[in-house]
Amino acid sequence: MWKFLFVLCAVTGIHTEATGKAPWIRLNSGRNIPTFGLGTWLGMQGNATETDDSVENAVKWAIDAGYRLIDTASIYKTEEQVGRGIAAKIADGTLKDRSELFVVTKLWNDAHEPKMVVPALRESLGRLNLTYVDLYLIHWPIAQHSNGSFYNTDYVDTWKAMLEARDEGLARSVGVSNFNIQQLDRVISLSPEKPAVNQVEINLNLQQPELLEYLKRHNIAVMGYTPFGSLFHQKAADDAPPPRIDDPALIKIAEKYKKTVTQIALRYLVELGVIPIPKSVTKNRIEQNVDIFDFSLTQDERDQIKKYDHGYRTIAPAFWKDSPYYPFK
Ligand SMILES: NC(=O)c1ccc[n+]([C@@H]2O[C@H](COP(=O)([O-])OP(=O)(O)OC[C@H]3O[C@@H](n4cnc5c(N)ncnc54)[C@H](OP(=O)(O)O)[C@@H]3O)[C@@H](O)[C@H]2O)c1
Ligand SMILES: *[C@@H]1O[C@H](CO)[C@@H](O)[C@H](O)[C@H]1NC(C)=O
Ligand SMILES: *[C@@H]1O[C@H](CO)[C@@H](O)[C@H](O)[C@H]1NC(C)=O
Numbered sequence: 001m002w003k004f005l006f007v008l009c010a011v012t013g014i015h016t017e018a019t020g021k022a023p024w025i026r027l028n029s030g031r032n033i034p035t036f037g038l039g040t041w042l043g044m045q046g047n048a049t050e051t052d053d054s055v056e057n058a059v060k061w062a063i064d065a066g067y068r069l070i071d072t073a074s075i076y077k078t079e080e081q082v083g084r085g086i087a088a089k090i091a092d093g094t095l096k097d098r099s100e101l102f103v104v105t106k107l108w109n110d111a112h113e114p115k116m117v118v119p120a121l122r123e124s125l126g127r128l129n130l131t132y133v134d135l136y137l138i139h140w141p142i143a144q145h146s147n148g149s150f151y152n153t154d155y156v157d158t159w160k161a162m163l164e165a166r167d168e169g170l171a172r173s174v175g176v177s178n179f180n181i182q183q184l185d186r187v188i189s190l191s192p193e194k195p196a197v198n199q200v201e202i203n204l205n206l207q208q209p210e211l212l213e214y215l216k217r218h219n220i221a222v223m224g225y226t227p228f229g230s231l232f233h234q235k236a237a238d239d240a241p242p243p244r245i246d247d248p249a250l251i252k253i254a255e256k257y258k259k260t261v262t263q264i265a266l267r268y269l270v271e272l273g274v275i276p277i278p279k280s281v282t283k284n285r286i287e288q289n290v291d292i293f294d295f296s297l298t299q300d301e302r303d304q305i306k307k308y309d310h311g312y313r314t315i316a317p318a319f320w321k322d323s324p325y326y327p328f329k
């Protein structure tokens with residue numbers, strides 16, 4: 001029986017010690033990653049302060065609800081809160097060991113010079129109160145000083161320093177974020193190892209079939225940020241295409257499975273092979289979002305949802321378009 005289970009897990013690539021609600025998959029680095037996570041960016045108007053504990057609470061609720069992946073970044077200013085949440089859940093025994101959790105953080109644009117990478121990661125680790133992260137990402141291909149001016153450090157050189165940080169044991173795996181296909185091609189052809197992950201915007205309005213196909217071919221896992229896109233009326237720009245949360249076709253699918261429209265949107269992303277990282281600081285939403293591993297959509301339903309892909313970006317930082325490394329059209 002145990003032998004059978006072991007073989008089954010080996011074949012499916014599911015980690016034998018995996019805990020939490022979502023299955024884990026294997027990265028090209030040989031490490032395993034949960035297929036669902038919590039986002040912790042408080043948004044453009046975000047206002048994390050020393051006394052704020054919204055993200056700390058979110059992390060605790062998420063771990064209680066079965067999340068085993070937390071996504072943060074130095075620029076979010078939430079690393080300390082994430083660290084406090086994790087420490088509390090290890091101290092109270094919800095997590096038996098640090099290794100049950102997969103923690104992601106990111107290198108900001110102002111530290112792309114190769115010699116700045118390891119020190120930047122050490123600073124993040126200090127704020128997170130951890131000795132290593134599971135995944136360290138280059139947040140954007142763009143190199144930019146803190147005063148806003150661009151500089152020309154090639155992201156391929158930054159990438160080689162990421163591999164050194166990994167070799168020093170500060171990150172178990174390394175990857176990139178917001179890289180387009182041409183940029184990934186350069187990284188792959190000009191350096192000894194390819195990224196384990198590319199984290200990009202993926203939601204119903206921006207399904208990125210070409211990029212997903214490319215990443216699959218190169219065995220690079222894809223984390224999907226802003227997974228709700230323009231689903232919520234209050235967040236959607238005037239020009240944002242449908243669907244919204246009250247879309248009749250989505251409501252119909254949701255009712256069939258006794259789920260919410262947000263759960264249908266997340267489930268669709270999981271079935272595309274994407275690791276969604278929805279952000280919420282609201283307990284019942286955190287619990288609802290991860291509760292999508294007990295049903296599957298039909299091919300018909302997937303075909304229907306595919307039609308919402310309009311190549312529409314919710315996160316399009318046009319103010320960076322003068323950088324030589326701006327990744328979007
Ligand atoms: N790599 C990158 O460049 C990059 C860029 C953007 C984001 N990210 C990562 O991806 C994460 C997610 O993206 P995001 O924060 O932009 O957007 P998102 O997760 O698509 O949306 C977050 C918003 O949805 C609300 N929400 C969450 N669950 C809900 C539910 N079940 N019902 C109704 N509303 C719900 C949240 O409200 P409440 O919090 O008030 O509950 C929040 O306002 C970020 O937090 C960050 O970790 C990475
Ligand atoms: C940010 O937080 C500070 C301190 O808590 C508060 O005074 C200020 O109003 C907040 N700003 C916004 C935009 O929420
Ligand atoms: C940092 O982590 C240690 C356990 O490794 C814990 O004892 C300590 O309380 C944590 N510090 C904070 C500020 O959470």
Ligand SMILES: *[C@@H]1O[C@H](CO)[C@@H](O)[C@H](O)[C@H]1NC(C)=O
Pocket residue numbers: 145146147148149
């Ligand atoms: C921005 O900062 C960089 C590095 O500190 C400096 O070299 C550059 O001259 C600054 N640019 C402006 C416009 O202040």
